[in-house]
Amino acid sequence: MSVRKRTWRNRDGSQGEAWVVNYTDQGGSRRLKSFDRKKDADAFAGAVSVDIRAGIHIPDRDSITVAEAAKLWLASADAAGLERSTREQYRRHVNLHIAPLLGSVKLNQLTVPAARAFEDRLRRDRSPAMVRKILTSLGSMLADAQERGLVAQNVVRGLRLRRPANKPSDARTKGRLKIGVDIPTPDEARAIVAALNAYPRWRPMLLTAMFTGLRSSELRGLRWSDIDFKAGELHVHQRADRYYRIGPPKSAAGERTVPLPPTLIKILREWKLACPKGELDLAFPNTLGRIMDYNFITIRGLGVVEIAAGVVTKSGKAKYNLHAMRHFYASWCINRRVDGGLELPLKVVQARLGHASIRMTADRYGHLFPRGDDGAEMAAAEKAFLS
Numbered sequence: 001m002s003v004r005k006r007t008w009r010n011r012d013g014s015q016g017e018a019w020v021v022n023y024t025d026q027g028g029s030r031r032l033k034s035f036d037r038k039k040d041a042d043a044f045a046g047a048v049s050v051d052i053r054a055g056i057h058i059p060d061r062d063s064i065t066v067a068e069a070a071k072l073w074l075a076s077a078d079a080a081g082l083e084r085s086t087r088e089q090y091r092r093h094v095n096l097h098i099a100p101l102l103g104s105v106k107l108n109q110l111t112v113p114a115a116r117a118f119e120d121r122l123r124r125d126r127s128p129a130m131v132r133k134i135l136t137s138l139g140s141m142l143a144d145a146q147e148r149g150l151v152a153q154n155v156v157r158g159l160r161l162r163r164p165a166n167k168p169s170d171a172r173t174k175g176r177l178k179i180g181v182d183i184p185t186p187d188e189a190r191a192i193v194a195a196l197n198a199y200p201r202w203r204p205m206l207l208t209a210m211f212t213g214l215r216s217s218e219l220r221g222l223r224w225s226d227i228d229f230k231a232g233e234l235h236v237h238q239r240a241d242r243y244y245r246i247g248p249p250k251s252a253a254g255e256r257t258v259p260l261p262p263t264l265i266k267i268l269r270e271w272k273l274a275c276p277k278g279e280l281d282l283a284f285p286n287t288l289g290r291i292m293d294y295n296f297i298t299i300r301g302l303g304v305v306e307i308a309a310g311v312v313t314k315s316g317k318a319k320y321n322l323h324a325m326r327h328f329y330a331s332w333c334i335n336r337r338v339d340g341g342l343e344l345p346l347k348v349v350q351a352r353l354g355h356a357s358i359r360m361t362a363d364r365y366g367h368l369f370p371r372g373d374d375g376a377e378m379a380a381a382e383k384a385f386l387s
Helices: 038-054 066-079 084-102 112-123 128-147 155-161 170-174 186-198 203-212 216-221 262-274 294-309 323-334 346-353 358-368 374-386
Strands: 002-009 015-024 030-035 233-236 256-259
Touching (some): 002 038, 030 038, 066 084, 066 128, 084 128, 112 155, 128 155, 186 203, 186 294, 203 294, 203 323, 216 294, 256 346, 323 346, 323 358, 346 358
Antiparallel strands (some): 002 015, 015 030, 233 256
16 A cells, blocks of 8 residues: 655646555455545555455445435335335435435445434434434444445444443333323223223224233234134234234234133124124224224224223323223233232233233333332341341
8 A cells, every 4th residue: 555646737737736545455456546635645544454454445436325325225125025114114214314414425434423423413303212213224224235245334333332331221211101191090991991881883892902902903903713712812813004914913922822801702702793794804893894994993992982981181182092002901910919810920911912022021011010018028038037
C-alpha cells in the first residue's frame, strides 16, 4: 500500500494535485482512491490496512446504498414466505423511517456513530417502542447485506454492544400489566359475564376468550374439530391472521391443549347447534360461515358488551380490547386461590398461553403471583435452623 502525491496540468493551464492511495484488497484486486489532503489519505490507508487484514474491506465501487440493500432485504422476506403483516411492517419501517434518513448512504460508509445519530434522530418524534422496532429492522437488513458480502459489519449490533450495562430491560421500560388498567378486575369480569346473557351471539366466543386465554387469531381460526367435548378440552392447531388467511400458530409452543370449564362446555355445546355452518368448520364464524373480522368482534361484540356492563373509560368508551381477555385468563389462572382453587405454577401458565419461553410469561405476569409473608417465613426458618 502506498500514499503518493499526483499532479497534473489542467486545460486552462493551472496545476491540479491529489493524494492517491494505491492498494490491493483482500481479493487481490488493485484499488485507487484520491483525496485532497494528505491527512485524509493517510487516515484512509491506515483504516483500510486493518480491514484488509481482517478480510472485511468493501471498496466504494462494490458497495450499494442503504435503499438498495433494503430492496434486497424486502425481496428476501417475500421469498421466505414471512407473514404478510410482518412484511408490511418491514416495508413501513423502510419507506417511512429508514429510506428517508439513510437511503442514500453507502453501506460501507454506515458507521456506528452514523447509526447512533440515526437513532438519536428517530427519538425526536417517535416513541421508544417504535425506535426499537426500526433499529431491529435496520439490523436485520444489514445482516442480510452482510451475508451477501455487501457490507463488512452490522453497525446496529455494534451499537447495541455499546449500550450501558445497567440499561433497564424492555419489561421494566414497558411497565408491568396492571389490574384495572390492562387487565379487567374480578368485578369488571363478572359484570362482562353477566352482560353476555343478553348477547347470545357473542356469549360463546367471549367466554371462550376469557376462560381459555386464546389469542384473537386463534379464536377466529378455532374449528369444531379442535374441541373435544368428551375430554373437556380444546386444541390449538391453527390461527386466522388479519388478512383472513388460515395458518399455523405463531410458534411451536402455540400448538397446545387447553382445558375447558364445565359451564363453558355446556355453552359451546348449545352454540354448536346454532352456529352458522361453513366449509372451514369454524366455531366462531361470521354469519356466512367464514372467518370473522377482528374489528367487528372488538367494536360490535366486546365493545358493545362492555358498555352494557358499565366497564367503560371516563369518556364512556369500552375500556378493554380483546387481548385484555387473554390477560384476564392469565391472572385468573395465577390467582384462583381467591375463588377457592389453587394458583397454577408459572410453567403451566406458560403452556396454557402458548408462550415460546417461560421468561416471556414471567416478565408479563410474574408480579401477579400471590406473595406470602416473607418476613414470617424467614423468622420461622431461622428459628427451626437455630433450634
